[in-house]
Amino acid sequence: MFRVAVIGxxxxxxxxxxxxxxxxxxxxxxxxxxxxxxxxxxxxxxRDAHAVNAFVEREAPDAIVLAAAERRPDVCEHDPAAARALNVDAVRSIATAARQRGAWVLSISTDYVFDGTEPPYDIDDTPNPLNAYGQSKLEGERALLETSDNALVLRLPLLYGPIVGWHESAVTSLVPAIVASAQPGAPAAPMDAWATRYPTFTPDVAFLIRELLLRFADGAPVCGVAQWSGDEPMTKYDIAQRLAQALGVQARLLAQPTPTDSTPRPRDCHLDSSRLEALGMGRRTPFDAAIRAVLDAFTISGERR
Incomplete structure (x- = not known):
């Protein structure tokens, strides 16, 4: 029986x-x-290399999907050692254990390996991360591919999908401020209108990962680097407008035309997905339909309906 370990x-x-x-x-x-x-x-x-090795020996997976990481840019900026432990050292440990087992590894990376100045970015374009998060993920990519030739780095942009709390995605984390801004007398909610993002639905990514696993199981693995992205460009201000419409609230939003984050972020890291598209892989759910499906599982208070 084909066994897949999903880490994270x-x-x-x-x-x-x-x-x-x-x-x-x-x-x-x-x-x-x-x-x-x-x-x-x-x-x-x-982060425990001995535990990772014991897990792989015990479970004997044919393939490993590595979805565990430190994804918060501000956290990475303030504690790069902790980010490295998760985003680099852990990747190397898993790749080492997988190589001994003969398992294929798919590791999730990010569009933040690029500086956002010359989109769209092909898989062969030279990375140039602007912050500690992007740097740690780039080093994690290298750790994986230097350790195993039976592995795939899958770069992804901003993710959103079914949640257990608004905070889980930078998309849904906007909801409380949007709702608060609609209250009588409330100030407008400031929203970044400088950086362009490409929100990507996690069930679509999961569908793609299943396709990649099927190819590996059939003896035709995709290895090296691949990228997948939603195809609807939006700033956070755009996202907030569409969230407000989906929520049915009259939000007061203030567009911020210049970056205000303390941690530097790239302006537009649109990922070229042509390698996987050429293989006939992937799907994209329109943002408005997907975000409504996410919001329908929650009330404004964040409790499931």
Missing amino acids: ASGLLGRAVVRELAAVTDWQVVPTAFRHGGPQEAVLDV
Whole structure:
């Protein structure tokens, strides 16, 4: 039986991957969580190389999807050592253990490996990260590909999807401010109107990952570097307007035409997805339909309906 380990299965993308792979009835999925594993989840601290090696030896996966990472740019900027432990050292440990097992590894990376000055970016374009997060993810890419030739880096942009709290995505994290701005007498909510983003739906990414796993299982793995992205360019201000419409609130939003983040961020890192598109892979759900599906699972207070 084909076995897939999903490392970081309790996160935004990891949950979507586990849900998607559950539809493949003749596969065995082994999900992991960092601290509090659910009934079907193994607890694994990916920063512990001995624990990683023991996990791979015990579970003997044919493939590993690595969705665990430190993704918060501000956190990475203030604690680059902690970011490196998750985004670089853990990737190398997993790749080393997988190589010994003969397992294929798919590791998630980011559009922030680029500086955002000359989009769109092809897989062969030279990375030039502007912040510690992008640098750590770039070093993680190199750690994976230097350790194993049976591996794929999958670069992704801003993600959103089914959530357990508004904070899980930089898309849904805007909701509380949007709702608050609609209250009588409330000030307008400032929203970045400088950087262009390409929100990408996690169930679409999970569908793509299942396609990539199927190719590996069929003896035709995709290795090296690949990229996938939504195709609707938006600033946070644009996203907030569409969220307000989906929520049915009269939000007061203030467009900010210059960057205000303390951590530098690239202006436009649009990822070229042509390598995977040429293979006939992937799908894209329109943003408005996808975000409505996400919001329909929540009330304004953040509780499930």
